[in-house]
Amino acid sequence: MDKRAREKKKTELSSPTEKIRSEEKKAIRKKKTGVILAIILIYLVVVAAAAIIIDDRHIEIKLNGPEVDLAEVGQPYTDPGAEAFLTGNLFGRGPTELEVKTDSDVDVDVIGDYAVVYSSEILGKRAEIRRSVHVRDTTPPVITLEHEEGYLASWLVGYKEEGFSAYDSHDGDLTDRVVRTEADDTVYYTVTDSSGNETAVERKIEYGISEPMIRLEGGEELEVGAAFSFTDPGYEAIDESGNDLTAYVQVTGEVIPYELGTYGLDYTITNELGESATAHRTVTVVPQKKVETVFPEQKTIYLTFDDGPGPYTARLLDVLARYDAKATFFVTGNGRYYDEDYTDMIGRAYQEGHAIGVHTLTHDYAAVYASRDAFFRDFLAMEEIIYEQTGEYTKLFRFPGGSSNTISRNYCYGIMSSLAEYMTNMGYVYFDWNVDSGDALGGAKSSYEVANNVAAGCLENTVNVVLQHDIKGFSVDAVETILRWGRNNGYVFRALDESSYDAHHGINN
Numbered sequence: 001m002d003k004r005a006r007e008k009k010k011t012e013l014s015s016p017t018e019k020i021r022s023e024e025k026k027a028i029r030k031k032k033t034g035v036i037l038a039i040i041l042i043y044l045v046v047v048a049a050a051a052i053i054i055d056d057r058h059i060e061i062k063l064n065g066p067e068v069d070l071a072e073v074g075q076p077y078t079d080p081g082a083e084a085f086l087t088g089n090l091f092g093r094g095p096t097e098l099e100v101k102t103d104s105d106v107d108v109d110v111i112g113d114y115a116v117v118y119s120s121e122i123l124g125k126r127a128e129i130r131r132s133v134h135v136r137d138t139t140p141p142v143i144t145l146e147h148e149e150g151y152l153a154s155w156l157v158g159y160k161e162e163g164f165s166a167y168d169s170h171d172g173d174l175t176d177r178v179v180r181t182e183a184d185d186t187v188y189y190t191v192t193d194s195s196g197n198e199t200a201v202e203r204k205i206e207y208g209i210s211e212p213m214i215r216l217e218g219g220e221e222l223e224v225g226a227a228f229s230f231t232d233p234g235y236e237a238i239d240e241s242g243n244d245l246t247a248y249v250q251v252t253g254e255v256i257p258y259e260l261g262t263y264g265l266d267y268t269i270t271n272e273l274g275e276s277a278t279a280h281r282t283v284t285v286v287p288q289k290k291v292e293t294v295f296p297e298q299k300t301i302y303l304t305f306d307d308g309p310g311p312y313t314a315r316l317l318d319v320l321a322r323y324d325a326k327a328t329f330f331v332t333g334n335g336r337y338y339d340e341d342y343t344d345m346i347g348r349a350y351q352e353g354h355a356i357g358v359h360t361l362t363h364d365y366a367a368v369y370a371s372r373d374a375f376f377r378d379f380l381a382m383e384e385i386i387y388e389q390t391g392e393y394t395k396l397f398r399f400p401g402g403s404s405n406t407i408s409r410n411y412c413y414g415i416m417s418s419l420a421e422y423m424t425n426m427g428y429v430y431f432d433w434n435v436d437s438g439d440a441l442g443g444a445k446s447s448y449e450v451a452n453n454v455a456a457g458c459l460e461n462t463v464n465v466v467l468q469h470d471i472k473g474f475s476v477d478a479v480e481t482i483l484r485w486g487r488n489n490g491y492v493f494r495a496l497d498e499s500s501y502d503a504h505h506g507i508n509n
Helices: 004-015 016-057 313-322 344-351 372-390 413-426 447-458 473-477 479-486
Strands: 058-063 067-071 081-089 100-103 112-122 125-137 142-145 164-168 179-183 186-192 198-204 207-210 213-216 220-223 234-237 250-252 261-270 274-284 300-306 328-331 355-359 464-470
Touching: 058 112, 058 413, 081 112, 142 186, 142 198, 164 186, 164 355, 186 313, 198 372, 207 234, 213 261, 213 274, 220 313, 313 344, 313 473, 313 479, 328 372, 344 355, 355 372, 372 413, 447 464, 447 473, 447 479, 473 479
Parallel strands: 067 125, 220 274, 300 328, 300 464, 328 355
Antiparallel strands: 058 081, 100 112, 112 125, 142 164, 179 186, 186 198, 213 234, 250 261, 261 274
16 A cells, blocks of 8 residues: 555544544644744844844944045135045945035135034934135246337446336235345346245346447556647547447546656546546656757857847848848747737747747736746747647747746746756757847946847857847847848857757746
8 A cells, every 4th residue: 555545544544532632733833933033133233223222233434535625715625525434343334325415604805713514314323524725826926027119228328227016916906025136247136925935036237338348549557748738639439339438437646747757547437336447557757858959160149039029020031031040939929018909910020930929918027927827827828829829839948037047936946947847748849048148137228238248249159049038129120130240250140949059047046
């Protein structure tokens, strides 16, 4: 019998009691199962509650970027933001990002420290976090240099500022705070804003006229002969571009041309900034080279006539021409003697081969011997008249009263000694006389006396310098007699020159 049949037969044979017992067993088993399930459920609830407590589920907010952020004043600030999640100790971060709210008081127009607050809420839970934002100024100001088209600086007046401006993104216009300095052909501009940011720029100065070089004609060391005046050999000031700045040169220092010695001259151009271009010249005044005296081989008479020209000078020239004799005229400004002007006689005498020398303009002792400068002025005034008449200056002269006069003591003690030295150093030759005709202070009043005085004096000398005055008619009348006598006695009549015997007297002042 198979298993199914046996089970069927067993079932048919079971009694009702057994059926009851079977049902009771089923109920007991079912009840046990319910209890077990209840216990399991309670356990699971307890476990779940314990897990929740231990997990400590909460909101976590994480900053994107640094906790302390930096922003540039005046520039937009970009908030890096934050992220929020639920997270716990057991199960970690949840998969879903929570919504984050941002509350910021950042003002990028004002330097300072600000806060950005990030917050998130869910299921009655709330969290927040802060980020500090420091708004600062690190951007330096901007300096703008202006340029005037075609402008070039000049060393003479310096650089004329073409203009500049300074602007800062935070402080605004800072032009009035620019510090400007100038050195070594460069202009430096600096400015610092309120945050300490500094900007520096520079401008190279371009010159149209640069510092000149002063060149001295004749060199830095010059030797000149003593003279009434000193004429600078010349100088020029040229810059590297060829601009001529000579007109701006100032010459300082003094050369006393009739005083022997060494002098210094400074040539300077000073610009408006106080800078100078300079050159220095040393001038040494030395005596003029003296012409060596030549004594004639023949017996010689040098007729000299003082104080003219005058009304008798033309007649004198006629006599000299007839005898082909030459003489020397020490001339003055004849206006002091006569109303009529005889100055043209100077020119005639020169043209006819006679020598012309200075006897001063005024022949006024008080005037000419008052001082060195007074003598020079009087002397030079006569020199100019001679130049006008002859076209040449003369180096011959005779002191009023001769070099041995003592009347000059009344006006300036020692002046004759100093004048003789000055004039000799300047290359002038002064002549006294060794034969006096006596027509002035010698008492002669007639041509006969004058002629006899001259003849007597000449017999004592081989070379004779004769003193006469052509402003005295009787002295002029004696000239023809003197000429005949001289020729008959072997004398020649010559005009003085720089090499002639000077017949100097001893100086008494």
